[in-house]
Amino acid sequence: MTEIRNVAAEIARFKRRVFIIGLVVLTAFGLLCARLFYLQVVRHEDLAEQAESNRTAIVPVVPNRGLILDRNGIVLASNYSAYTLEITPSKAGDVEEAIDNLSKVVDITPRDRRRFKRLREDSRSFDSVPIRTRLSDEEVARFAAQRYRFPGVEIKARLFRNYPNGETASHVLGYIGRINQREKTAMEDWSDEDLANYKGTDYIGKLGVEQSYEKTLHGLTGVEQMETSAGGRAVRRLASHPATPGNTVMLALDIKLQKLVEDMFGNRRGALVAMDPRTGEILAFVSKPTFDPNLFVEGIDTDSWKELSESLDKPLLNRALRGSYPPGSTYKPFMALAALQTGKRGPNVVVNDPGYFNFGGHRFGSPEGNIGGVDMRRAIQLSSNIYFYSLANEMGVDLIHDFMKPLGFGQITGIDLGGELRGVLPSTAWKRAAYKRPEQQKWYAGETISLGIGQGYNNFTMLQLAQATAIVADGGIRHKPHVVLATRDTVSGQVTPVVQPPADDLGFAPANVAVVRDGLVSVVSAGTARGVFAGAAYQAAGKTGTAQAVTQAQNTKYNARALEEHQRDHALFMGFAPANDPKIAVAVIVENAGWGAGAAAPLARRVFDYWLANQYPSEADMAAIKLGKATAPIGTPRVASDVVWPVPSPTAPAP
Numbered sequence: 001m002t003e004i005r006n007v008a009a010e011i012a013r014f015k016r017r018v019f020i021i022g023l024v025v026l027t028a029f030g031l032l033c034a035r036l037f038y039l040q041v042v043r044h045e046d047l048a049e050q051a052e053s054n055r056t057a058i059v060p061v062v063p064n065r066g067l068i069l070d071r072n073g074i075v076l077a078s079n080y081s082a083y084t085l086e087i088t089p090s091k092a093g094d095v096e097e098a099i100d101n102l103s104k105v106v107d108i109t110p111r112d113r114r115r116f117k118r119l120r121e122d123s124r125s126f127d128s129v130p131i132r133t134r135l136s137d138e139e140v141a142r143f144a145a146q147r148y149r150f151p152g153v154e155i156k157a158r159l160f161r162n163y164p165n166g167e168t169a170s171h172v173l174g175y176i177g178r179i180n181q182r183e184k185t186a187m188e189d190w191s192d193e194d195l196a197n198y199k200g201t202d203y204i205g206k207l208g209v210e211q212s213y214e215k216t217l218h219g220l221t222g223v224e225q226m227e228t229s230a231g232g233r234a235v236r237r238l239a240s241h242p243a244t245p246g247n248t249v250m251l252a253l254d255i256k257l258q259k260l261v262e263d264m265f266g267n268r269r270g271a272l273v274a275m276d277p278r279t280g281e282i283l284a285f286v287s288k289p290t291f292d293p294n295l296f297v298e299g300i301d302t303d304s305w306k307e308l309s310e311s312l313d314k315p316l317l318n319r320a321l322r323g324s325y326p327p328g329s330t331y332k333p334f335m336a337l338a339a340l341q342t343g344k345r346g347p348n349v350v351v352n353d354p355g356y357f358n359f360g361g362h363r364f365g366s367p368e369g370n371i372g373g374v375d376m377r378r379a380i381q382l383s384s385n386i387y388f389y390s391l392a393n394e395m396g397v398d399l400i401h402d403f404m405k406p407l408g409f410g411q412i413t414g415i416d417l418g419g420e421l422r423g424v425l426p427s428t429a430w431k432r433a434a435y436k437r438p439e440q441q442k443w444y445a446g447e448t449i450s451l452g453i454g455q456g457y458n459n460f461t462m463l464q465l466a467q468a469t470a471i472v473a474d475g476g477i478r479h480k481p482h483v484v485l486a487t488r489d490t491v492s493g494q495v496t497p498v499v500q501p502p503a504d505d506l507g508f509a510p511a512n513v514a515v516v517r518d519g520l521v522s523v524v525s526a527g528t529a530r531g532v533f534a535g536a537a538y539q540a541a542g543k544t545g546t547a548q549a550v551t552q553a554q555n556t557k558y559n560a561r562a563l564e565e566h567q568r569d570h571a572l573f574m575g576f577a578p579a580n581d582p583k584i585a586v587a588v589i590v591e592n593a594g595w596g597a598g599a600a601a602p603l604a605r606r607v608f609d610y611w612l613a614n615q616y617p618s619e620a621d622m623a624a625i626k627l628g629k630a631t632a633p634i635g636t637p638r639v640a641s642d643v644v645w646p647v648p649s650p651t652a653p654a655p
Contacts (some may be wrong), residue, residue: 070251
């Protein structure tokens with residue numbers, strides 16, 4: 001059968017299909033051209049930048065942290081470079097399994113695991129957290145060969161802080177540690193410039209000078225432009241802008257004196273502040289016990305932290321800055337000066353001291369017993385409680401407060417270390433603010449009596465007592481205490497002194513200061529400290545003190561043996577030397593050590609000997625001081641400038 005075909009219709013259909021296909025092809029080609037135009041012309045710069053960023057990486061270069069030196073140029077804080085093995089938890093999968101596998105390649109101790117756990121708790125999941133530090137070259141090579149097995153694990157070269165003198169001056173220096181989440185949140189309020197300067201920085205100053213001068217020590221962060229492979233590994237450096245190391249911070253501290261004092265304390269607790277009364281420079285700033293700041297550099301492990309934080313001796317407490325104590329009899333010279341300046345009592349007024357003071361039906365006793373009539377100088381020399389009980393009663397709490405405040409008692413001194421405690425300088429206004437119940441807010445006249453001998457509500461830091469002592473030593477001139485003398489630019493070498501505010505003249509009459517100074521001289525020449533300062537090559541002035549650690553019942557005789565060690569009286573001493581031209585002022589407390597002349601004054605004597613006579617205790621003398629059995633120095637003192645640094649600590653013989 002013959003098939004009949006409509007050729008014209010088929011040709012028409014074919015032409016339509018060709019047209020449609022051609023139109024589709026042309027449309028697609030047009031879209032492709034438009035897309036190419038968009039990518040190559042419109043978004044050329046943007047895509048070129050992205051391609052470059054995929055090929056390169058901008059890496060921050062963390063600067064070397066600045067050095068910390070003492071006044072003689074001895075290095076107190078420095079840096080070293082080492083490799084660390086770090087894990088980014090968000091990339092590592094099962095972190096515990098990864099650590100177990102890593103331990104077969106490099107040595108990972110239980111302490112490393114505990115530290116990692118603590119650091120991880122303070123970090124975000126995408127932060128890199130060190131599991132091992134200070135890897136050897138062999139360990140680096142072993143890991144590099146098997147790196148493909150450990151996603152999210154990498155080796156980094158980091159700078160570590162080093163405190164070469166260990167525990168010495170740890171409370172002054174402070175330490176650096178890994179930036180925690182709280183600090184990261186606080187840094188969000190920084191300026192964009194400061195925040196950019198901390199890109200790549202994982203560690204920051206936590207306490208002491210490290211914290212107070214953080215931005216000076218940190219330096220300026222640099223950058224490197226690196227060419228990278230598809231896997232993100234650096235292939236070669238394309239460009240760089242080097243980091244600028246942090247500046248050197250130069251302290252007023254004499255580290256040999258600092259270590260001498262720390263050694264003399266031995267295993268006892270306490271604080272000592274020595275300063276130049278003419279400038280406010282801190283020469284020694286001791287808090288015992290101390291701690292090793294190197295423990296914190298790599299992230300302290302749980303066991304070490306627990307040992308430090310839970311110790312009854314509180315080694316992390318900066319007692320010189322944050323320890324608050326009643327000043328005891330060391331307060332009496334300031335009470336005498338207050339009486340003279342306010343006109344409440346003249347220097348020659350004689351007060352009978354029968355060994356007790358009756359007020360409001362209460363009997364305030366005195367361990368000195370009946371010493372008879374005393375004027376102001378003799379009252380300071382013999383430490384007459386009765387004289388100063390009656391003086392406090394005559395002055396009243398608010399007048400005492402108003403005079404003592406400019407001396408710095410119960411005030412923030414403004415020293416260049418953070419965390420300073422204010423203490424308590426009582427007044428009627430203070431009590432109203434400190435207590436809630438009306439009966440507690442009332443000031444009772446009987447509460448004033450004990451203020452005269454440095455007890456009652458009085459609670460001050462050794463820094464405050466040292467500043468007040470320095471003010472009297474300098475005739476009423478108040479200088480701001482400061483630890484840092486100057487900074488040195490790492491690049492130019494230029495030394496820039498840290499500018500201090502002008503000194504304040506408190507307006508003390510020279511004759512009144514002379515009366516108090518004479519009383520203090522009599523303490524060390526014929527009073528309670530005469531044995532300790534026998535044979536000194538200079539004339540010192542000072543006052544011993546004993547302060548209650550706990551309140552005892554009225555008319556109860558003190559018996560140290562009946563009390564727990566932490567409940568026994570504190571031993572104190574304040575003084576300066578030479579008496580007529582003071583170059584050093586000292587305040588010291590030895591906690592729960594009893595009599596000031598027996599425990600505290602011997603430390604001050606050796607500090608004066610070191611600073612003024614270039615003398616360093618003999619080993620026999622050092623052993624006696626540590627045991628609290630020292631008076632005047634024994635043995636032949638060493639020449640301080642000849643003592644090798646660091647000083648070896650002689651072992652004290654058994655008591």
